[in-house]
Amino acid sequence: MHPAHSTRAASFLRTFLTIGVLAVLLLPMARTNTQLIGFLPLWLVAMPASALWALRRVRAG
Template identity: 65%
Template structure:
């Protein structure tokens, strides 16, 4: 049994508020990119607009959930882990070959 402190509860509330804000930002940014041709372009000061309207809120939302993979990816990974993997042979690490000795020849003199 774990006991939650008031700071844990306030952190959970802040987490939920941030989650909601990021979902709204992602939805609004996606709609802007889909509906407004100008939102698909680039701005001189901030760069490519779909990056800031869609990709950055999506990555921030993903980071808020600590980079968890979707459930369907976990199911596939579990099935793949059940199949036996081939073992690699223990190979010896490659060694460098010795360079042949270079004999210094005198340079021909220009006239």
């Protein structure tokens, strides 16, 4: 991956992770389980955090 693309992706993931954490902390509806996509904290916090971690591991290695 080109360094500019990984920097842009990391910036997007950090922004999405921040918004997701704030949503889970401040909005009770963001802590529920929906039929359409499942457990919302997984998609709002855990998935962006794991993607950011993986991106950093790929860039470091």
